[in-house]
Amino acid sequence: MEDSHVGRNMRSACVFAAARLGFLNEYLPEDRDPVHAWPVIIFVSFLALTALFLGAENQSPRELPKKVYIHPPTASHIRLPDGRNLAYSQQGVPAERARFSMISPHSFLSSRLAGIPGVKESLLEEFGVHLVTYDLPGFGESDPHPSRNLNSTAMDMLGLANAVGIPEKFWVVAHSSGGMHAWAALRYIPSKVAGAVMFAPMVNPYDASMTKEEKQKTWEKWSSKRKFLYILARKFPSFLPYFYSKSFLSGEHGEPENLLFLSLSKKDKALMGKPSFKEFWERNMEESVRQGDSKPFVEEAILQVSSWGFNLAELQAPKNPEGEGLLNWLKSFYSLTEREWTGFTGPIHIWQGSDDRVVPPSTTDFVRRVLPAATVHKLPGEGHFSYFCFCDECHRHIFSTILGTPRGPLDTMAEDQTASDAPTEEITGSHHSGVI
Numbered sequence: 239m240e241d242s243h244v245g246r247n248m249r250s251a252c253v254f255a256a257a258r259l260g261f262l263n264e265y266l267p268e269d270r271d272p273v274h275a276w277p278v279i280i281f282v283s284f285l286a287l288t289a290l291f292l293g294a295e296n297q298s299p300r301e302l303p304k305k306v307y308i309h310p311p312t313a314s315h316i317r318l319p320d321g322r323n324l325a326y327s328q329q330g331v332p333a334e335r336a337r338f339s340m341i342s343p344h345s346f347l348s349s350r351l352a353g354i355p356g357v358k359e360s361l362l363e364e365f366g367v368h369l370v371t372y373d374l375p376g377f378g379e380s381d382p383h384p385s386r387n388l389n390s391t392a393m394d395m396l397g398l399a400n401a402v403g404i405p406e407k408f409w410v411v412a413h414s415s416g417g418m419h420a421w422a423a424l425r426y427i428p429s430k431v432a433g434a435v436m437f438a439p440m441v442n443p444y445d446a447s448m449t450k451e452e453k454q455k456t457w458e459k460w461s462s463k464r465k466f467l468y469i470l471a472r473k474f475p476s477f478l479p480y481f482y483s484k485s486f487l488s489g490e491h492g493e494p495e496n497l498l499f500l501s502l503s504k505k506d507k508a509l510m511g512k513p514s515f516k517e518f519w520e521r522n523m524e525e526s527v528r529q530g531d532s533k534p535f536v537e538e539a540i541l542q543v544s545s546w547g548f549n550l551a552e553l554q555a556p557k558n559p560e561g562e563g564l565l566n567w568l569k570s571f572y573s574l575t576e577r578e579w580t581g582f583t584g585p586i587h588i589w590q591g592s593d594d595r596v597v598p599p600s601t602t603d604f605v606r607r608v609l610p611a612a613t614v615h616k617l618p619g620e621g622h623f624s625y626f627c628f629c630d631e632c633h634r635h636i637f638s639t640i641l642g643t644p645r646g647p648l649d650t651m652a653e654d655q656t657a658s659d660a661p662t663e664e665i666t667g668s669h670h671s672g673v674i
């Protein structure tokens with residue numbers, strides 16, 4: 239604020255140029271013949287500079303970009319103990335008839351409209367699932383939080399569970415960076431969580447318990463821009479709003495790859511081309527940026543890369559670390575198979591695509607090393623979105639893996655009364671196309 243408009247713009251432009259040119263690194267593999275490399279470098283520099291100037295003018299000559307539309311509100315709301323409004327949606331069977339309740343915190347550029355993208359109401363009914371999704375603070379229709387952290391994120395989930403009448407425990411379902419909030423639930427409210435279902439969950443890229451090799455394997459899969467943004471979030475987060483204003487907060491739609499600086503696998507690209515996914519993505523993105531403020535996104539980015547206050551390794555720790563002495567040594571023979579754990583003791587299921595370039599498989603290998611009790615389901619050839627989104631067989635497979643044989647909703651005496659419940663809210667137009 240204190241410096242001049244021009245100075246500020248110049249500085250932002252420089253940082254932006256650095257980011258745009260950052261992907262040059264990828265065109266500089268050492269083992270290539272420099273004779274071939276130079277024309278590429280010059281060509282790419284030219285493209286990058288062109289993109290930069292066109293971007294700066296804010297007038298690209300491509301076909302008219304689709305504008306982001308802010309929809310009339312559709313969410314249900316609760317008031318949390320600290321007075322904030324939390325927006326949520328429900329799918330599947332009502333809480334009182336649910337055999338299983340699930341809460342799904344969303345990922346970075348997402349909202350309550352995501353949940354399990356494309357999941358059929360009939361499948362939720364069949365397994366007796368009550369699925370609750372919500373907008374993180376500052377996203378969608380939820381009020382911002384003045385000082386968000388991973389404990390407050392867990393407390394929000396707890397408040398939501400109580401408010402929507404989840405009687406006991408709930409499953410936490412998370413995809414990608416939504417995983418951060420799921421880890422938080424396992425850490426801060428373990429006794430409320432029945433189990434965790436995660437799809438390519440992100441871990442803190444700076445997690446102290448990651449070995450050098452593990453870090454390297456994860457970082458090398460990311461585009462230079464993405465690495466650059468992680469570094470910015472960690473070191474200079476005040477620059478983030480500028481980048482966001484040029485991508486998902488520009489008021490225009492774009493390809494997910496460009497909006498989020500992702501590299502996508504073949505299967506992911508195929509999914510992005512499907513009208514059902516496109517419609518879902520655009521509607522969900524419009525909901526995510528509803529408030530037009532970069533602050534919640536910056537908060538989220540900072541949370542992802544700053545110290546979480548816990549390591550994943552601490553989520554499930556052996557209760558009695560093997561002591562010294564003959565007696566303990568003898569005991570260990572008998573208790574090999576049933577070691578006792580503290581912290582979160584329920585199941586953790588992780589699905590991971592082998593061709594995921596957003597949260598690469600090395601991330602899940604790391605999780606498995608530090609959380610040996612987690613069950614990892616490897617998905618050959620799948621990407622970051624391809625298994626989790628708009629795949630009926632996959633959704634069925636996920637539910638039967640974690641919940642067993644479908645047994646429908648609970649049989650309650652009140653079955654006839656369900657019609658007199660609160661008016662059914664519209665969850666999303668796009669989501670339910672084809673579902674009655």
Ligand SMILES: *[C@@H]1O[C@H](CO)[C@@H](O)[C@H](O)[C@H]1NC(C)=O
Pocket residue numbers: 389390393
């Ligand atoms: C988390 O937040 C709640 C509610 O503000 C507080 O009571 C609790 O002590 C906090 N827990 C930790 C570990 O900070």
